[in-house]
Amino acid sequence: MSNILVAYFSASGVTAKAAKAIAKAADADLFEIVPQQVYTKADLNWMDKKSRSSVEMNDRNCRPAIALTVENFEQYNTIFIGFPVWWYREPSIIDTFIESYDFTGKTVVPFCTSGSSGIGEAPANMQALAKGAKVTGGKRLTGRETEDELKVWMKEING
Numbered sequence: 001m002s003n004i005l006v007a008y009f010s011a012s013g014v015t016a017k018a019a020k021a022i023a024k025a026a027d028a029d030l031f032e033i034v035p036q037q038v039y040t041k042a043d044l045n046w047m048d049k050k051s052r053s054s055v056e057m058n059d060r061n062c063r064p065a066i067a068l069t070v071e072n073f074e075q076y077n078t079i080f081i082g083f084p085v086w087w088y089r090e091p092s093i094i095d096t097f098i099e100s101y102d103f104t105g106k107t108v109v110p111f112c113t114s115g116s117s118g119i120g121e122a123p124a125n126m127q128a129l130a131k132g133a134k135v136t137g138g139k140r141l142t143g144r145e146t147e148d149e150l151k152v153w154m155k156e157i158n159g
Contacts, residue, residue, distance in 0.1 A: 002026075002027060002028050002029045002076075003075060003076055003077045003078065004026050004027070004028035004029070004076065004077070004078045004079075004080070005028060005029050005030075005031060005070065005073075005076040005078070005079045005080070006019050006022050006023040006026065006028045006029070006030050006031070006079075006080040006082065007019075007031040007032075007033055007070065007079060007080070007081050007082070007097060008030075008031075008032060008033060008080075008081070008082035008083065009032075009033040009034075009035075009082070009083045009084075009091060009093050009097075010032070010082075010083075010084070010113075011039060011044055011084050011091075012084065014084065014113045014142075014143040015082050015083060015084050015112075015113045015143070016032070017143040018082060018111065018113050018141045018142075018143045018145070019032075019080070019082045019111075021143075021145060021147065021150055022080055022111065022150055024147060025147045025150040025151050025154065026080070026150075026154055028078075028080070029076075031068075031070050032068075033066055033093060033094070033097050034066065034067040034068055035064050035065065035066060035067065035093055036064070036065040036066065036067045037064070037065070039052065039053065040052075046086070053091070056091070056092045057086050057089075057091070059092075062092045063092060063093075063095060063096040063099065064092055064093045064096055065096065066093065066096055066097060066100065069100070070101065073101050073102075074102075076106065077105075077106060077107065078106065078107045078108075078109065079103070079106055079107070079108050079109070080108075080109045080110075080111060081094060081097070081098070081108060081109070081110050081111070081126070082110075082111045082112065082113070082141075083110075083111075083112055083113075083122075084112065084113050084114065085112045085113070085114040085117045085118070085119065085120060085122070085140075088117060088118075088120035088121060089120050089121040089122050089125055090110070090112070090122040090125060090126065094122075094126070095125070095129055098126060098129040098130050099129055102132075103130035103131065103132060103133035104131065104132030104133065105132060105133070106130075106132075106133045106134075107134045107135075107136065107157075108126060108127075108130050108133045108134070108135040108136065109135075109136045109138065109139075109157055110122050110123050110126055110135065110136070110137075110138030110139075111138055111139050111140075111141055112138065112139075112140050112141070113140070113141050113142065114140055115142075117140075118140050119137075119138045119139065119140050122138060123135050123136065123137050123138045136157055139153060
């Protein structure tokens, strides 16, 4: 068992690929944040203001339910949390995840996947939700980073 966890939500598979690469580079445990109600293609249509993702992102209090929980969460000191960027921030299901655990004394490292959008408001939002944690500035990934590139990033995080 590791003291590092990589938790991620992936809508298209890109974030999953990045999360698996981070977990391998950090010799970390991996946890997929799976919604109780899986998102359909129609749910993810950001062009449709009535789509599930649009409705969730327009309501800052929305907390989509998660299907599984992390066992022995207390063992982790560092938690990488990955997600696709939605509306310049983390998807609401990430907020559900953070509010489900005690992050006191832990380091949280946000990472997002996006073709062009940056990580936006996510680190600040996550810091507000992860009471007692240190949330780093985070990083945007493409899902194509090499293990060596990820290890360099991790050294930057740890100083």
